[in-house]
Amino acid sequence: MEFNEYMIKRNKGAKEILLSVLLYFAATVVALFLLIMFLGKAGGFGGILMLAVVGVYFGAFKLSSRMNKEFEYIITGDSLDIDVIMNATARKRLVTFSVEELEVLASVKDAAYNARLNEQFDKTIDATSGRRDANVYFAVIDKSSKILLKFEPTYTMLTNLRKYSPSKIHIYD
DSSP states (O other), rough: OEEEEEEEEOOHHHHHHHHHHHHHHHHHHHHHHHHHHHTTTTTTTTHHHHHHHHHHHHHHHHHHHHOEEEEEEETTTTEEEEEEETTTEEEEEEEEEEEGGEEEEEETTTTGGGGGGGOOOEEEEESSOOTTTTTOEEEEEESEEEEEEEEEEOHHHHHHHHHHTTTTTOOOO
């Protein structure tokens, strides 16, 4: 039985950076609102007010740190698991499937198969690094719903999966 594991870090794009800036801006607005609201009534509420301001910034920090993502691809035999790891602390399974549930696995650069990217899907999972030069593959998975998965497997992973279903897995050279 084959076992492969590969981790890839998601690069922060302009969208993620803008969202982080907006989160901290919103935290500042809320903190200023709290300060102005309780300024006249700060008699016994000074400690609670400071705790609330710290809580607002801590919440912004936790939310912005969830944008630090890594994806782990795990192949065990004929099944593939994709996990997301947020801020190196929280792990969540995105999808698990076997080669039997796979309709096609091909490169997004492969003209013979990339028309499949335009189909309707119930769920789309982007587990890529976000780099423009990345070697991105896609998988169309037919479980209880139709799923499109974009990821960056290694050549070893592709060849190991291809042993189980050569007609479904297309390695782009």
